[in-house]
Structures are given as C-alpha cells and as structure tokens.
Amino acid sequence: MLEARGLSVFYGGKAALRDVELRFRPGEWLALLGPNGSGKTTLLSALLGLLPYRGEVRLFGKEIRRLSSWARGRELAYLPQDAPVPEGLTVAEVVALGRLPHQGLLGAERPEDQEAVRWAMEVTETRGFAGRLLSTLSGGERQRVMLARALAARPRFLLLDEPTNHLDLDHQARLLRLLRRLAGEGMGILTVLHDPNHARVADRALLLEGGRVVAEGAFDALVPAFLRLYPGVRVLETAAGPVLLPGVEA
Amino acid sequence: MPRAWIWAGLFALLAVALLLGVAVGAVALPWAQVVAGLVDPDANPIVFKLRLPRVLGAMLVGAALGAAGAAYQGLFRNPLADPYLMGTAAGAAFGAALGLDLVGALSPAYAQWIRAGGSWLVPVFAFLGAVGAVFLAVVLAGGVGRTKDLILAGVVVGSVLTGLTTYLMLKDADRVRAVFAYTLGNLAFIGWPEVVRLALYLLLGLPPLFLLARGLNALQLGEGVAHSLGLALGPLKLVLIVAATLITAGAVAEAGIIGFVGLVVPHALRRLGGGDYRFLLPASALGGAVLLVFADLLARVLVRPAELPVGVVTTILGGPFFLYLLWRMRARG
Numbered sequence: 001m002l003e004a005r006g007l008s009v010f011y012g013g014k015a016a017l018r019d020v021e022l023r024f025r026p027g028e029w030l031a032l033l034g035p036n037g038s039g040k041t042t043l044l045s046a047l048l049g050l051l052p053y054r055g056e057v058r059l060f061g062k063e064i065r066r067l068s069s070w071a072r073g074r075e076l077a078y079l080p081q082d083a084p085v086p087e088g089l090t091v092a093e094v095v096a097l098g099r100l101p102h103q104g105l106l107g108a109e110r111p112e113d114q115e116a117v118r119w120a121m122e123v124t125e126t127r128g129f130a131g132r133l134l135s136t137l138s139g140g141e142r143q144r145v146m147l148a149r150a151l152a153a154r155p156r157f158l159l160l161d162e163p164t165n166h167l168d169l170d171h172q173a174r175l176l177r178l179l180r181r182l183a184g185e186g187m188g189i190l191t192v193l194h195d196p197n198h199a200r201v202a203d204r205a206l207l208l209e210g211g212r213v214v215a216e217g218a219f220d221a222l223v224p225a226f227l228r229l230y231p232g233v234r235v236l237e238t239a240a241g242p243v244l245l246p247g248v249e250a
Numbered sequence: 251m252p253r254a255w256i257w258a259g260l261f262a263l264l265a266v267a268l269l270l271g272v273a274v275g276a277v278a279l280p281w282a283q284v285v286a287g288l289v290d291p292d293a294n295p296i297v298f299k300l301r302l303p304r305v306l307g308a309m310l311v312g313a314a315l316g317a318a319g320a321a322y323q324g325l326f327r328n329p330l331a332d333p334y335l336m337g338t339a340a341g342a343a344f345g346a347a348l349g350l351d352l353v354g355a356l357s358p359a360y361a362q363w364i365r366a367g368g369s370w371l372v373p374v375f376a377f378l379g380a381v382g383a384v385f386l387a388v389v390l391a392g393g394v395g396r397t398k399d400l401i402l403a404g405v406v407v408g409s410v411l412t413g414l415t416t417y418l419m420l421k422d423a424d425r426v427r428a429v430f431a432y433t434l435g436n437l438a439f440i441g442w443p444e445v446v447r448l449a450l451y452l453l454l455g456l457p458p459l460f461l462l463a464r465g466l467n468a469l470q471l472g473e474g475v476a477h478s479l480g481l482a483l484g485p486l487k488l489v490l491i492v493a494a495t496l497i498t499a500g501a502v503a504e505a506g507i508i509g510f511v512g513l514v515v516p517h518a519l520r521r522l523g524g525g526d527y528r529f530l531l532p533a534s535a536l537g538g539a540v541l542l543v544f545a546d547l548l549a550r551v552l553v554r555p556a557e558l559p560v561g562v563v564t565t566i567l568g569g570p571f572f573l574y575l576l577w578r579m580r581a582r583g
Binding site for chain 2: 093
C-alpha cells in the first residue's frame with residue numbers, strides 16, 4: 001500500500017499541494033489529472049521523496065523518510081517526463097542501472113539481476129537494440145528503454161510522469177496496454193496524465209486543482225468535474241463511453 | 251572499440267612513455283644505461299635522481315587530472331567540465347601568489363629559489379588555495395544540492411580570486427614572472443619528495459572515485475532518477491567533489507596549472523570506449539598519465555637545450571585537438 005495523509009508541499013511559503021489524501025495498492029492503476037500547474041508532478045515527486053513535504057507518505061505502513069534509500073528504490077520506480085540522455089551508455093548498460101537498488105554501488109551482477117533485466121527488455125520490446133547507444137535511438141525508443149530501466153528493479157509501485165508525451169498514437173496505445181498488463185500482474189501504477197482520456201484505462205483517477213484533490217473516481221464519473229475545470233472542452237458520447245475533445249468549431 | 255584493446259593500448263603507451271621519458275633529455279643516454287638505471291638505483295644518477303622522479307611525477311599529475319576531469323564531467327553531466335571548474339586553478343594561483351608575497355623578496359632566478367630554502371611554502375599555499383576555493387564555492391552555492399549553482403559559484407570564486415592574484419602580481423614585477431611561471435605548469439622541479447606526496451594524494455583520492463563510479467553512471471540519467479534508484483545524492487556528490495578536489499589540488503600544488511589534460515582525456519576515452527564510469531575513471535587516470543609524460547617530453551626537447559613549461563605544450567596541443575573533437579561531433583550530427 002502506498003498512501004499519503006495530509007500531504008502538503010510549499011514552494012517559498014506558497015502551497016503547491018495542500019492536504020492531499022491518497023491510497024493505492026499493488027495491482028491498482030491510479031491516474032493523476034488536472035490542469036497545468038495543478039500539482040500533479042509535485043505530488044508524484046513528493047511520493048518519491050524528491051521534495052520536502054509536510055504530512056505523511058507511507059509505504060506498506062512505514063513513513064518513507066524512515067526507509068533506507070535503497071529499500072525505497074527497490075519498491076518505488078520512477079519514470080520522469082524528460083530525462084537527460086546519457087552520453088556513451090548503451091541500452092543494456094542503462095537498463096542494468098535499474099538493478100542498482102538491489103545491488104548497491106559495489107554489488108556484482110547476480111543471475112536474478114540478469115533475469116530481471118532480460119524480462120524488462122522483453123516486455124518493453126527493447127532487446128533488439130540492447131547494444132546500441134541510447135543517444136542514437138528515437139524519442140519513442142528511448143522512452144521504452146527508460147521504462148525498461150524502471151521495470152528492471154521489479155518495483156511494487158511504478159510512478160510515471162506523463163509517459164505518453166512525445167509518443168505517436170500507436171506507441172501511446174502500446175504503452176497503455178503494457179501498463180494495464182503490469183497492473184494485472186500485481187504492480188501498482190501511478191501516472192500523471194496530460195490527456196484525461198487516457199485515464200479511461202486506469203482503475204481510478206484523482207483530479208487536482210490548485211494543489212488540492214477536487215474529485216476522485218472512475219473516469220466516467222469525473223466527466224462533470226472535467227467540464228467545470230476545462231471550460232473549453234466538449235464531450236463526445238461514444239459507444240465506448242464519453243470522450244473529451246477540445247471544443248473548436250470547424 | 252573493445253575496452254580490452256584500449257587497456258592494452260594505454261598500458262603499452264605508458265611503458266613506452268616511461269622508457270622515452272627517462273632516455274630523452276639534455277644528455278643522451280644509451281638504452282642499456284636507461285634500463286640499468288631503472289633496475290638499479292645506483293647505476294645511473296641521471297636516470298634515478300632526475301629523470302625517473304620527473305616521469306613518475308608527470309604520470310601521477312596526469313592521472314590526477316584525467317580522473318578528476320572524468321569525475322567532474324560525470325558529476326556536472328557536462329562534457330566540457332574540467333578539474334578546475336570549481337575554482338581549484340584560480341585558488342592555487344592565488345595561494346601561490348600569496349605564498350610568494352609572504353616570503354617576500356624574490357631573486358630573478360625564482361625557479362631555483364623556490365626549490366631552495368623555504369620552498370615548501372608555495373606548494374602548501376597553492377594546495378590550501380585550491381581546496382579553499384572549492385570550499386568557498388560549495389558554501390556560496392548553499393551546499394551541493396543544486397549542481398548548477400555549484401558551477402556558477404565556482405566561476406564567481408574563480409574570477410574573484412584571479413582578480414586578487416593579478417593585484418598581488420602587479421604589486422611586484424618579479425612576482426609577475428614567478429606566479430606566471432607557476433600558472434603555466436611545470437614538471438621540472440619534481441623530485442622524489444614530490445612524487446611521494448603526489449602518490450599519497452592519489453592513494454587517498456582515487457579509490458573513492460572508483461568506488462562511486464556506478465553512482466556517476468546513475469547520475470547521467472538525471473538527479474531525480476538517481477535518487478529514485480536509491481542513491482543518497484548529497485553524500486555522493488560531496489564525496490565526489492572532495493576526492494576530485496584533493497587530487498586536483500595536489501597536482502596543482504606540485505606542478506602548477508596544466509590545462510586541457512583533464513578536459514581532453516576523458517572526452518577522447520568516452521568516444522573510444524563508452525561512458526561507463528567504471529571504465530572511464532580508471533582509463534582517464536591512465537590516459538592522463540600517458541598524455542602528460544609525452545607532453546613533458548615535448549616540453550623538454552622542442553626548444554632544447556632550454557625547456558618549455560609543460561602547460562604551454564598541453565594547451566597548444568590540446569586546443570586544436572579539442573576543436574577536432576568538436577568538429578567530428580558536428581560531422582556525425
């Protein structure tokens with residue numbers, strides 16, 4: 001269980017997050033939605049311990065600041081929105097870095113490390129370019145390698161910040177299917193999503209506004225709250241459920 | 251290129267550098283005497299008392315600059331970072347100028363004088379100046395948390411200290427030459443005591459760098475990811491800075507400011523053998539050792555029977571080489 005209680009984050013006296021409550025368990029997919037600047041990335045960063053915060057973040061009941069950083073790294077994996085591209089590292093070397101929380105700085109590679117790396121490259125379909133330099137790959141391929149790096153730790157929870165950014169529609173669909181599958185296999189997934197429609201495949205979504213959670217629930221139930229927050233949006237009713245579109249007259 | 255080849259090549263070059271460095275000089279020595287002198291300390295005093303310590307000193311200084319350059323390039327995720335980025339060079343020059351100022355009057359033959367009585371003051375002050383400059387930069391940056399602030403603070407400390415050094419130099423015309431000679435870098439004064447001190451700095455500074463190589467690899471993915479992988483970033487960065495500063499300050503104190511080695515060597519080896527710091531840190535140490543012995547060889551023979559300061563040679567050779575690297579990068583897109 002990963003949970004936040006009364007979680008607040010301040011930037012220079014100004015609250016970027018205020019009294020956020022959040023709970024989710026392994027096997028569940030939770031989406032964070034909200035307008036630009038509503039605190040989605042801040043919430044993700046606070047859960048990872050990247051920011052100082054007030055309140056509590058608990059991982060299986062333990063306050064995350066009291067865990068060793070290696071223990072936290074084994075349980076929570078992170079895929080940032082824009083990571084720098086390392087110079088001179090191959091895909092295989094980058095994915096293997098995902099095993100760092102299990103190995104420590106000096107640990108040798110064990111069979112289970114190789115197995116985890118192999119599995120992570122298998123599910124992200126990145127084995128084909130294992131020997132290539134990361135800097136020579138396309139943006140979409142790099143994103144999959146970074147996901148493989150996060151998965152290589154075999155974390156209980158995977159936190160992703162706008163993972164569908166920079167991906168074409170086909171790769172967006174593949175990524176969302178993979179996340180669905182990982183949740184089905186028992187991994188907890190938390191995604192900051194830019195396009196609210198993607199939250200349809202999540203189990204639940206939190207809608208943030210001005211650093212507070214203003215609505216929570218399944219995608220369909222959140223539609224009225226979306227329309228209030230995004231006045232420019234139109235709803236298209238389809239057989240598969242409501243779809244949100246930018247309301248522009250052609 | 252396979253890393254095994256690179257290692258083999260570096261060790262072969264190091265052996266060649268050692269032999270040439272000992273054989274070549276004002277007095278030509280036959281190979282038999284060179285080898286005999288290396289094996290038996292009493293066989294040939296030129297080999298054992300003069301040239302061998304100088305070659306070993308060049309190796310140790312080069313190793314320090316190569317490894318520190320690689321560490322800083324990794325820490326700041328910037329291939330243009332060099333060992334002097336956080337103010338070590340400016341701090342050492344200021345320390346040397348202050349040391350010369352405190353000692354007082356200088357004979358024009360500053361070089362002999364520096365190595366004669368009271369000479370310990372200048373390297374000690376240079377070392378303290380280098381370490382103090384980095385300490386000041388870290389304090390001004392508010393700790394090691396924000397990497398960009400560290401670079402900015404290093405630049406600010408460096409330029410203020412350079413200004414102060416210039417002021418100290420202008421107070422006394424003799425001092426201009428002495429400090430200037432120091433800032434150009436020179437291996438001519440390295441004897442066995444200097445070699446022992448340099449070895450000590452490296453013994454203290456290199457192991458932490460090598461042990462933290464995987465942390466540097468993780469840092470290349472960004473600090474957020476490195477944190478999420480379980481690294482304690484504050485201690486990691488602090489230890490890297492302390493270790494890299496220690497070996498840089500040691501090298502600068504004993505040999506002056508030698509440019510481009512710490513910039514070019516890690517850069518070239520990254521292109522040849524990749525960016526894994528478990529390879530790049532030790533390979534840069536070895537590559538720096540090789541490069542500096544050859545550069546010192548050139549410094550000794552180019553204007554024979556006089557000598558150039560080795561820093562002049564590395565700068566003259568390093569600048570075009572660096573342009574060549576940039577040009578190749580651009581050609582590849």
